[in-house]
Amino acid sequence: MKAMKKDNLSIKLKTAISILEEKQKAEFRVLKTECETVINDFKPLNMMGQISRVITSEPNIKNGILNSLISLGVGYVSQKFIPKKVNSFLNKIVHFASNLKLA
Incomplete structure (x- = not known):
């Protein structure tokens, strides 16, 4: 047993x-x-994808980045195409416009 x-x-x-x-x-x-x-x-590529989804889903972030890019673009164009030595009215207007915060 x-x-x-x-x-x-x-x-x-x-x-x-x-x-x-x-x-x-x-x-x-x-x-x-x-x-x-x-x-x-x-992984870096996946993190970038996640960040881009956050940026595109948030309108405030999207608008802020868009405004910054526009401002940078206008500043770049104004520096390349308008001579710095010329103190013209157009030069002042373009530099003023590039420094404006777009709403």
């Missing part, structure tokens, strides 16, 4: 160990998938 009881406990123990090992393997697969997701999220 003792041998049978010992065999039964041994079978139960092996079954419990097997179940725990399978559970551990499944949890490891989930953890591995989550780690791969985090690694992909922190």
Whole structure:
């Protein structure tokens, strides 16, 4: 009777160990998938994509960047095409317009 009881406990123990090992393997697969997701999220190209989605979804940020780009463009064009030595009325107007904050 003792041998049978010992065999039964041994079978139960092996079954419990097997179940725990399978559970551990499944949890490891989930953890591995989550780690791969985090690694992909922190790749520079993916981060740039996430940042661009935030910028395009927020109208205030989008307008601020657009206004800054327009201001930089006008400033660049005015410096390239209007001579600095000439102190003309047009030169003053273009420089004033490039410094304006667009609403």
